[in-house]
Amino acid sequence: MISDKITKQDFIIRELKHDLDNIYRTQLAIARENIYVKGASAKIQIRKGKRIGIRTGDLLKSLENPDYMIQTSGDGRFIISAGIVKHMRFIDMKKYGNREIYNKQVWGILYNNSLKNIRFNYGKEIAETVGDALRVAFPDEHGGIGNSFGEKYEKIKGK
Numbered sequence: 021m022i023s024d025k026i027t028k029q030d031f032i033i034r035e036l037k038h039d040l041d042n043i044y045r046t047q048l049a050i051a052r053e054n055i056y057v058k059g060a061s062a063k064i065q066i067r068k069g070k071r072i073g074i075r076t077g078d079l080l081k082s083l084e085n086p087d088y089m090i091q092t093s094g095d096g097r098f099i100i101s102a103g104i105v106k107h108m109r110f111i112d113m114k115k116y117g118n119r120e121i122y123n124k125q126v127w128g129i130l131y132n133n134s135l136k137n138i139r140f141n142y143g144k145e146i147a148e149t150v151g152d153a154l155r156v157a158f159p160d161e162h163g164g165i166g167n168s169f170g171e172k173y174e175k176i177k178g179k
Contacts, residue, residue: 029092031145032138036090036100039134043125047108048083050121057125072119078105 046057049064051072056065072079087103104122111119 027146027149028142031142032098033090033092035134035137035141036098039129039137040086040088040090040100040102042133043129044083044086044088046125046129047121048080050119050125051079051083056120067119072111072121079108082108 049055050057054067054072056067057063082103082105089101091099091101093099108122112122112124
C-alpha cells in the first residue's frame with residue numbers, strides 16, 4: 021500500500037529529524053559550556069580546562085545553524101547528509117583532548133535512540149493514529165467512540 025509506505029516514511033523522517041536536532045544541541049552544549057555528556061541518559065558532567073570551539077568560532081557557528089538533509093530512496097533506505105567543520109572529528113582524539121563531541125554523540129543518539137524508536141514505536145504510532153481517526157469518525161456525546169469497540173480500544177491503549 022502506498023499510503024502505508026508514506027506514513028512509515030514520515031514517521032522515520034520525523035524520528036531522525038528529532039534525534040539529529042538532539043545531536044546538534046548536545047554538541048553545541050559540549051562546545052559552548054565545556055561539558056561531558058555520558059550514556060543513554062545523557063548525564064552531564066562539567067569538564068576542567070579550556071573550552072573548545074572558541075578559536076575561530078567556526079565550530080560554534082556550524083552547530084548553531086545545523087546543515088543536514090534526510091533523503092529517502094525508492095527501496096526504503098534513508099540517507100542523512102550533514103555538514104560539519106573538518107576539525108570536529110579530530111577533537112575526539114586523545115591528542116586533542118578527547119572531548120567526545122562527535123563519535124559518542126552521533127552514534128550514541130542514532131543507535132540508542134533512533135533505531136529503538138523506529139523499531140518499537142511505529143506500531144504504537146499507527147494504533148494511536150487509527151484510534152484518533154475512529155474517535156473523530158464516531159463521536160459520542162462525551163467525545164469518545166460511541167460503541168463497544170471504543171471501550172476495547174481504550175483498554176488496549178492503556179487508558
